[in-house]
Amino acid sequence: MMKNKIKKTKLLFYFFIVLIFTFTQFSLPGHAEERSEPIILGKHYDIFRDPSKKITIEDLLSGTYNKSFVASKDDYVFFGHTNDTIWLRLDTEKILKDKQKSYWLEVTDKLDSIEMYLVKEDGSYRVQKRGISNVDDQNIHYRSNLFQIQEPSVKEIYLKLDGELPLSSISFLFATDSFINKIIDYKYLTGMFYGFLLALLIYNLFLFFSLKERAYFYYVLYIFSFILYQATLNSLDVELLGKFLPKLFFIKSSAISGNLLLLFMILFCKEFLELKKYLPRFHNFGNLLLWGTVLSLIASFIIPDVAITNNVTIILAVVVFIFLWLSGIFVLLKGQKMARYYMVGWTVLLGSIIVQALAFLSIIPFHPVIFEEVPAVGAIFESIFLSLALGDKINIIKKETQEIQQILNESLEYKVKERTQELENAKLELEKLANTDRLTQVPNRVRLDYVLEEAFEQAQHHETTFSIILLDIDYFKEVNDEFGHQVGDLVLMNVAQILQNTIREQDTVGRWGGEEFLVICPQTTLDEAVKISEKIRQQLENYQFPIVQRKTSSFGVTSYVNGDTRNTLLSRCDKALYQAKEQGRNCVEFLTDDVNDKISCT
The missing domain is CATH 3.30.70.270 (Reverse transcriptase/Diguanylate cyclase domain)
Structure with a gap:
């Protein structure tokens, strides 16, 4: 009977994986026929780097530096951590098909400061300021840096990128109707993604209170820290808290949330895989990584150079992920079946994070998919398989409980029954999930x-x-x-x-x-x-x-x-x-x- 329920639970998870795959393959197409495609602006830019950080828009408009601009060859321009000020120039004749219409220029990157200069044919200009330093200047409550273009006489557009964060420009030009539909789609998909993670967090928190297993507690902390990390990566922290917290928090939020994520990953791995029991040396090395992560977290608050803390966090992340993956391999080789789902989930997540780190370090080409879809898909698959791994551990605990029940004396009988009841409650919850259609939430x-x-x-x-x-x-x-x-x-x-x-x-x-x-x-x-x-x-x-x-x-x-x-x-x-x-x-x-x-x- 128990095996049949476990099989039903696994089938439910596999079905959910198919739903997630479908979710990642199709965006919300509600207005597909009416929508005009956005223009990816990367290859339309002329780029100028200003090491002195003193050149102004007036200097550029004078024509002195015209020959210093270099045409971009990439769809998405990325400069990493740099002390230069980056100027990007756009010729409106090439990108604005109808200057009588209203357009929106979106830069999705999290930037310290970005300014847009709309230069008219008579040489006058209007400036719009965005980024963390100018969060109050953006009227629309949204995670990206948004600029509105509605002057028919605009001849050129200049973007000025500056600050402590890595400088990049994943930027698009939208017609107004298309941009509204894009925001609707993004809000819907973001709600689906974070809603799934929150539901998983709440469910495993319930299991922790039911089973009193620390692995569930660390798993809940891990999911929570991943939500924080992904939110900072997607600039949702700026969107939600930009007007309430100081600028320094958002400058360092990625490094802080990244180190928290690593910290709870290590704690979960050590507890779930029982490294102290099966791999003592890995357990000791895990303790070293744990302290290294704590020091890196403290350094994120103390060290003023954001480039140093970000790069240290990325390198530490690669080491931690490899350690967690190898830990699962060796525990599995020791015959612990509970590590099989752990390995599948961690392999997917490890691959997505390594790709992300390589792009951040400019080892592979920079692309927005690496920072949007790749980590989201990796996280969802990894969360599903870690839940399956925890389910395996429930069965192991149940078997151990039954063995203990046979050898314990009457004085321990009450505690054994209490533990068994907790497991039965978890089984009932899983059985409820197995009898409910996941999409419509009615009986299947x-x-x-x-x-x-x-x-x-x-x-x-x-x-x-x-x-x-x-x-x-x-x-x-x-x-x-x-x-x-x-x-x-x-x-x-x-x-x-x-x-x-x-x-x-x-x-x-x-x-x-x-x-x-x-x-x-x-x-x-x-x-x-x-x-x-x-x-x-x-x-x-x-x-x-x-x-x-x-x-x-x-x-x-x-x-x-x-x-x-x-x-x-x-x-x-x-x-x-x-x-x-x-x-x-x-x-x-x-x-x-x-x-x-x-x-x-x-």
């Missing part, structure tokens, strides 16, 4: 089969009846084809919510498969079930779905009669659904034996 087919079996037993032993309703979302494939699977998922979630809000308390609704939902109505006649179906049909027809607006469903209804089996009942209901589709969809059809009637059709 496994749970519906169980409820249907109970309804049959009740009807056969007590000579009562029950009804079932099978509904299919009309032309659902067209939603996926036209708008993408993300929008299709939104439709499924909304339909599930409407069904839950419409059915009676004693009814059970669940996802039968794909775009089909099944409603089981105990002690319900066919006429009553038809009325329930019609009520649901009207609710769906009148509901305004996001993006797709209107979506209808077809219904098949039938009731249990003596002699019915599970297959005959479902087959009859499916036949009624087929007839509803034949009648033009968006209607309710029912069957009792070979007699059918159409209730409503729109």
Whole structure:
């Protein structure tokens, strides 16, 4: 029984991996047909480096330094830690197709100071200041540095990059409508990403309070520190706290959060893999890395040179990740199966972080995907597999508890039962997850089969009846084809919510498969079930779905009669659904034996 539940839990996690893969492959396409593609500005720049840091915009406009500008060859320009002031020049004739329109220039990098000079044809200019030093100057509450271009007479644009942070320009030019859609998409995907990590954090915090295992506590701290690190990497700290905390915090936030992440990674690894028991030398080396991380964290606050602390943190991160990976390998070689999922997760994350570090050190080409999608995908996969690893450890603890129960005397019996109860609570929680459709949060087919079996037993032993309703979302494939699977998922979630809000308390609704939902109505006649179906049909027809607006469903209804089996009942209901589709969809059809009637059709 326990093995079957473990298998169900693993299958649930594998299914979730597929969802995450889909999530990373498709952005939200709600306005894809209306949206104009942004211009990547990297290769449009002319670049000038000012080692003196004294050259002004007036000096540049005088023409003295025109020959010092060099055309960029890269889509994304990256200069790393430098003492130079970087000037970037854009010719508006090449990038602004219609100067009468309003445009937005977005620089996604976290920068100390960035200034944009809009130079008009008469030589006058207007300046917009952004970056950490000028966070109050940006009116729109957003993580990127945003500049608005709406003067038709603008001839050239100059960007001035300066400060202690690495200087780079991942920059894009948007038309206003396209930029609004881009912000909506980003907010949606960011919410999905951080929502997943927060849900995982809360769930494992629950397991920690239930099981009192320190590995769960360190894992919760690790997830929390990763959320902080990713937020600082994506400039969300500036977006959320830019007007409340001093500039120095944001200058050093990446190094601080990075060292916290390393600290809790080491603590989790040492506890989960039980290095002191299986690999004493690795345990001692882990202690050295732990102290090294603490010193690096303290240095992040004390040392004024941000370049030093950032580079030390990156080098330390590579060493720590290799150590954690090798620790898992050697523990696995010692026959500890709990390390197998740990190794898969850590391998994915190690690869993503190493790629990130190599790009930051300019060893491989700089690209925004390395700092956006790569760590996000790595973190999600790693979190899933570490959760599986912790699940393995639950089973190991359970086996150890059972062995202890056999040899302990009566004075320890109470504690053993208490520990077993804690494990049973965790099992019940996992079983609940295994019986729930992850996307729609309604019962899945496994749970519906169980409820249907109970309804049959009740009807056969007590000579009562029950009804079932099978509904299919009309032309659902067209939603996926036209708008993408993300929008299709939104439709499924909304339909599930409407069904839950419409059915009676004693009814059970669940996802039968794909775009089909099944409603089981105990002690319900066919006429009553038809009325329930019609009520649901009207609710769906009148509901305004996001993006797709209107979506209808077809219904098949039938009731249990003596002699019915599970297959005959479902087959009859499916036949009624087929007839509803034949009648033009968006209607309710029912069957009792070979007699059918159409209730409503729109």
